[in-house]
Amino acid sequence: MEAGTAVAVTDRAPSEEDLDLRAALAEGHIRLRGLLAGLTEDAARAPSALPGWTRGHLLSHVEGVARALARQARYALRGRTVEVYDGGRAARDAAIEAGHGRGAAELAAAVGDALDEAEASWDAVGPGDWRRPVAYRDGTVRTAGLAWWRELQIHTADALLGTGPDSWPPHLCLHLVDFLAVRVPAGTELRLAAVDADRSWTLGEGEPVAVEGRLTDLAAWLAGRAPQRPLTGGPLPELGNWP
Missing domain, CATH: 3.30.1050 (Nonspecific Lipid-transfer Protein; Chain A)
Structure with a gap:
């Protein structure tokens, strides 16, 4: 072994099959939206828990990965697979670098729009859709959904906006x-x-x-x-x- x-x-x-993934994602979206409501300019420029990244960097990453994994589900429901990020890792990194310096209101609105897109994509997944193939790790819609769940919950804690790993559900x-x-x-x-x-x-x-x-x-x-x-x-x- x-x-x-x-x-x-x-x-x-509890097995993965026991998990209501759509409900778990919805709970995470609600928590992050609530924390973003009070984002100030100083808070957006302050360090996150990730070395070398401000909250602006971190939230720009959350924005990007929300959209990237949401489109894995969206295209899977059309019977298609697409790469996770248009342009790959280099495009992902460039978007973070370009977006981290936005003002607090613009940054919070952009993340909120990405969460809207994520909610629409994951809410459209039906009971028979979770096993559809996606390009992400050559996995399934559920694989991509679990990845977004991890990213959402862990990076919400990394943002240091008042909630940490203590808030992670069992x-x-x-x-x-x-x-x-x-x-x-x-x-x-x-x-x-x-x-x-x-x-x-x-x-x-x-x-x-x-x-x-x-x-x-x-x-x-x-x-x-x-x-x-x-x-x-x-x-x-x-x-x-x-x-």
Whole structure:
């Protein structure tokens, strides 16, 4: 078994099929809209949680990825696949650089328009559409929807607008532990225990390392974000790249 594979979990974790993804996205859209309502010029220029990026950079990225993944769903419903970004990664980076300096009102309006587009695209997905193919990771509409869910929730916390990983819903945290298990380095058997959720995981194989903490803090650490309360055990291994 490869390192990073989830080899054991106590009880039954909710499966991806249990998740009402459309409702989860709607909840995330509402939260971000509420935070954008009070965006000031100073706040737009202030640092985000991502090194080297202001909130303007981060929100410009959210704007772009919202539209990019929404169009994956929109074209899939037409029986077509398209690249995630017109012009690829270079075009994505150029749009962030061009857009981050916009005024706070313009920036908030642009992100709001992107969220409108995202809502329209995901609301149009019917029960039989989630398995339609998309270009994103050669996956399905559901693959793209889960990616937008991760981007939306994680970057809302990264924006430092008053909400952090503590606000992540339990189902997202459980999804992140499973999705990010591949970050566990080779030669490590990572034994995670969520002290507030009565759940534990054994990820990877090798030298055992036990880590305990609240579910949101474990998910934040695996996602490369600072836990809001200290994790115990360890020492914490250096995690690999995102999948």
